[in-house]
Amino acid sequence: MNKMTVRDVKDWKGKRALVRCDFNVPMKDGVITDENRIMGALPTIKYLMEQGAKVILCSHMGKPHSIFSDEVKLNKKDKAKVEKGETTAEAIIEKAKKDDLKKLTLAPVAKRLNELLGGKVTFATDVVGPDAQAKVAACKEGECVLLENLRFHWEEEKRDLEFCKKLAAFCDIYVNDAFGTAHRSHASTAAIVEYGLVRTAVCGFLIEKELTVMADSLEHPVRPFVAILGGAKVADKLNVISNLLEKCDTLIIGGGMAYTFLKAKGGSVGTSLVDDEKIDYCLDMIKKAKDMGKELLLPVDTVIAKAFPDPIDAPIETSVVPSMQIPADMMGLDIGPETRKLYADKIKGAKTVIWNGPMGVFENPTLAAGTIAVAQALADAKGATTIVGGGDSAAACTQLGFADKITHISTGGGASLELFEGKTLPGIACLNDKK
Numbered sequence: 243m244n245k246m247t248v249r250d251v252k253d254w255k256g257k258r259a260l261v262r263c264d265f266n267v268p269m270k271d272g273v274i275t276d277e278n279r280i281m282g283a284l285p286t287i288k289y290l291m292e293q294g295a296k297v298i299l300c301s302h303m304g305k306p307h308s309i310f311s312d313e314v315k316l317n318k319k320d321k322a323k324v325e326k327g328e329t330t331a332e333a334i335i336e337k338a339k340k341d342d343l344k345k346l347t348l349a350p351v352a353k354r355l356n357e358l359l360g361g362k363v364t365f366a367t368d369v370v371g372p373d374a375q376a377k378v379a380a381c382k383e384g385e386c387v388l389l390e391n392l393r394f395h396w397e398e399e400k401r402d403l404e405f406c407k408k409l410a411a412f413c414d415i416y417v418n419d420a421f422g423t424a425h426r427s428h429a430s431t432a433a434i435v436e437y438g439l440v441r442t443a444v445c446g447f448l449i450e451k452e453l454t455v456m457a458d459s460l461e462h463p464v465r466p467f468v469a470i471l472g473g474a475k476v477a478d479k480l481n482v483i484s485n486l487l488e489k490c491d492t493l494i495i496g497g498g499m500a501y502t503f504l505k506a507k508g509g510s511v512g513t514s515l516v517d518d519e520k521i522d523y524c525l526d527m528i529k530k531a532k533d534m535g536k537e538l539l540l541p542v543d544t545v546i547a548k549a550f551p552d553p554i555d556a557p558i559e560t561s562v563v564p565s566m567q568i569p570a571d572m573m574g575l576d577i578g579p580e581t582r583k584l585y586a587d588k589i590k591g592a593k594t595v596i597w598n599g600p601m602g603v604f605e606n607p608t609l610a611a612g613t614i615a616v617a618q619a620l621a622d623a624k625g626a627t628t629i630v631g632g633g634d635s636a637a638a639c640t641q642l643g644f645a646d647k648i649t650h651i652s653t654g655g656g657a658s659l660e661l662f663e664g665k666t667l668p669g670i671a672c673l674n675d676k677k
């Protein structure tokens with residue numbers, strides 16, 4: 243890791259640290275349902291408080307686009323109401339805006355942080371407005387202010403210069419610890435530094451840890467190195483497949499994306515999810531693996547059903563067939579028992595494992611066995627560095643109670659996928675290099 247971290251700044255006392263965090267936590271009815279991202283941010287915040295900095299925290303929460311866009315899509319029910327004259331499109335849009343403001347406020351995060359940090363956190367009800375200015379001015383050494391949701395301003399995602407200047411006015415030193423948004427080039431994640439508005443820009447402990455574990459494992463893996471990719475579509479992970487194939491010894495494919503590979507190999511895949519435009523790409527990858535002497539594993543058996551479950555967790559009748567022989571009217575929705583064993587054995591024999599994407603429609607209990615088997619194999623891979631790249635697979639490991647048996651569960655699904663692609667993340671590239 244060649245970027246400066248909070249540890250490389252010698253004197254924090256009395257300095258205002260603007261810390262970009264990722265507090266985009268799942269919430270239901272104003273209650274935080276998963277605190278992982280808050281917990282992940284604590285080491286940096288505590289360190290800065292102990293060093294006597296004035297800590298100004300900022301984050302986004304969700305996508306409150308309705309607030310500054312009138313392009314709110316009316317659903318069927320709304321349209322019917324408008325047609326009947328019961329309401330107007332304008333009234334529905336106004337309500338959507340109010341709901342977003344209420345639903346996507348960071349106030350519950352501020353409350354939780356205040357509990358975790360001994361009552362030292364205040365909440366600004368705006369981002370760069372009068373309340374934020376007053377609270378930042380009143381912030382004492384060793385205290386924190388959390389600003390309201392950055393994305394309540396369209397300027398955040400559009401990298402607006404004036405908005406960046408207002409944020410920069412709150413800070414002497416900029417700290418990025420939001421790994422989950424490090425692949426985004428927004429005002430608070432990169433532009434504020436790229437415009438030259440802050441002189442010192444460093445990363446926090448969370449980004450340091452994510453980079454050290456993931457980038458090091460990709461660049462200098464202890465072998466055998468097994469990479470597992472799942473999820474819906476091949477198209478979403480083209481560069482990831484290609485880059486991982488170069489780095490790993492065995493690439494395991496599962497989930498919806500497996501059926502495009504199986505069809506490319508001449509298999510009958512019935513009504514399974516297939517990306518016909520990517521058949522040639524899959525053939526290229528199969529050839530690339532062969533040419534490079536890499537192992538590319540595809541499911542040997544598949545759990546099938548008549549149709550995709552609707553709703554997604556509805557009871558479903560399934561059977562198992564060889565994965566290249568799916569009947570014309572059936573759909574593959576999870577890896578079968580033989581594949582689970584094959585994949586688990588490979589994982590258990592590895593010294594480095596990285597995983598992104600579920601093996602099947604894991605949201606349905608009947609179709610979750612493949613994803614559970616892979617999570618279990620990672621947990622059982624003794625002496626191996628095991629890395630789960632955020633998103634659904636991270637949630638699966640946490641829910642199954644395997645989190646403490648896995649070396650690293652990333653807090654950023656999109657960001658870790660871009661690392662797996664070999665890309666440089668803008669939120670990290672802009673930070674000061676170590677001297």
Ligand code: AMP
Nearest residue numbers: 473474497498515574575599602603604
């Ligand atoms: P991704 O966002 O690309 O990681 O994909 C995750 C989604 O892929 C989950 O919602 C799964 O339900 C879905 N998925 C996994 N396996 C299949 C499959 N065989 N057919 C359709 N969708 C799948």
